[in-house]
Amino acid sequence: MEQRPWQITGGTALLEGALRAADIALAEGAVAATAPPGARRIDASGLLVLPGLVDLHGDAHERGLQPRPGIGFPAEMAVRDTAAQLLASGITTAYLGVTLSWEPGLRSLDSWRALMAALDAARPALAPDLRVHLRFEADNLDALDDALSDIATGQVHLLGFNDHTPPILARMDDPKQVAKYAGRAGLSAEEFRALITHVAARRDRVPETRARLAAAAAKAGLPMLSHDDATLADRALYRGLGARICEFPMAEAVAEDARAHGEAVVMGAPNVVRGGSHLGWASAAPLAERGLVTVLASDYHWPALLAAPFAMVRRGRMDLAAAWALVSGNPAAAAGLADRGALRPGLRGDVVLVDPAGPEAVAVFCAGRLAHLTAAGAARLD
Template sequence: MDWTLTDGTVLKDGALAKDALALAGGLVTEAPAPGAARFDASGLLVLPGLVDIHGDAHERQLQPRPGVDLPVPLALRDSAAQLIACGITTAYLGVTLSWEPGLRSLGAWRALKAALPTARAHAATDLRVHLRFEADNLDALEEALEGIADGSVHLLGFNDHTPAIVKKLGDPVQVAKYAGRAGVKAEAYRALADSVIARRYEVPAARARLSAAAQAAGIPMLSHDDATLDDRAHYRAHGATICEFPMAEEVAADARAAGEHVVMGAPNVVRGGSHLGWASAAPLAERGLVTVLASDYVWPAMLEAAFAMVRRGVLDLPRAWALVSANPAEACGLADRGRLAPGLRGDVVVVDPATAAPVAVFAGGGLAWLAPGAAVRLRR
């Protein structure tokens, strides 16, 4: 069904203006299609759909409690329902492929990969995979390369958490947390971590193979938790042109000087700071050092973060919204979304400015979600 959204305040070409927005054939169009249904957007904001470059909240559907696993198709269906209700029309699921058993294991990756085609076919949100490959997970390398080659992976992230984990193996509380997530006893987890780190010398060659495969497949790459300028230079040399969650301001500044996008978490903005005590994302975004806000572990935080940025008084809504729409789309090489312009995907979130809450979401030109009570705005 084709649509015309009338009398709303539409974000186009970097500015807000009272206008109508036409959707036909799945795309934004210059003029309404004959017989298009109408959505009365009076008093509402008509904004590009959110593009989430990194969200791993789906892990809570897969494993709502440590050791409690739900069927992957059910978890993905629930995740898709939550994503579209949050206005996220493109979602890169942050799938961690680690040497740890359980939720982030090779077996979990296989199950998710098998279930994703059906989930994608039925989801309104464009579900994609941000494969977060843990550097020391050498036993999974061949299957990661296979996933890149067969199109199952849409964004490759270089993770390197193992050295930090090994440093915490003497802390019973930390070990219990990791072991609980992995579903093994603490001593078994310690032994596994020790055996994995012993093969550290093999990591450089594996990383080079991943980089080459991603470049051959034409998928973007990012590095995660860069702590130093040397880290950023290292991953940049491997083709990772996105800097995700830099641990020092100078690293973010270096990435921006190189024209690279810098990603931080939307929950950081909503909460007023990092839950880990790292840099605060909002002031860095205001200074242009952070260009993308991702849901990280809370999907509703994306939309809320954009309005939180506006309330701080430095960025207007068009610039704040770019952090969650146009910029992540650009970072991932998605030239067909993130903005509202003729010929681009009809991905739209209609927001009540009084509550900063979604009223309706259109995905691929079709009405995909409607808030309770909003049906009165539908017109033939």
């Protein structure tokens, strides 16, 4: 983690949209035109030298908080574990998808507060840039004041409009689904049914809540996204609130509409790696090849984000430069991060050295610091 200049030599680097043999220098936290005197060297022969991954939505940190239903661990432990997993996956900028729901337990206001405090305390010592993607559940009226305050004070970096109450209500006749939701919330099935009935009775206040959140995010200059848009009317609603990112559209027509309006469209990297959605929705890879999906996110599995571009290349319709844009340059642009997503002098020194045979992140630099190194990578140091 020492801050000293580096020279990454002998690798194949992604520069200006193409892969070519080139050395990359890092100095004072950024990509440099040339390596200054005294730069330490790492041999990248046989490796790809790529911009660090930018993840707009990853919620695998929830497993660190609650590895089994009702079994919780301190947020401080979850944050440290999350940072280590991110680096091993080549992710240098991560928007943790933190759901702030009306449910007690894992996604409650208490859990939100604990995680925000843990992130604030840990950030000075963390290598990856950990940001917060607030996934605000529409019916969570009791947490609105906290959300507005955290947006105003800079603890939130991306606002997502979630509305999972209707689909949860639709599953209340399925005992297995009820047991899943109740277990996550630490309630009995009867208690959970009573809770969601109470929540659903206040649906008339949702539009006002959304409008207040959108106004606060706009004032703070935060990017906004909508989640699971099922119809063109959904997309139009959230577009009207200022959400210029369409995340996990449930219909191809919604993705087409978003792209026609120049908006980013996000789908899951696990969808690409597994060959399709685990929920039976649209397959992300062919939509990306058609330009309808512009960003891939780790969703529930960090390692999938590194694997997805190589899976796209194996399909034979996209080269690695175009595929890597889905997980680095494009998400950075969608989030308004003009200082990363490419290997260009002056940009943030976020670099991942990848063994394409894995693919595996052999070494990871965050803001010019060596933050992750495998045993094979250690043998490459000067």
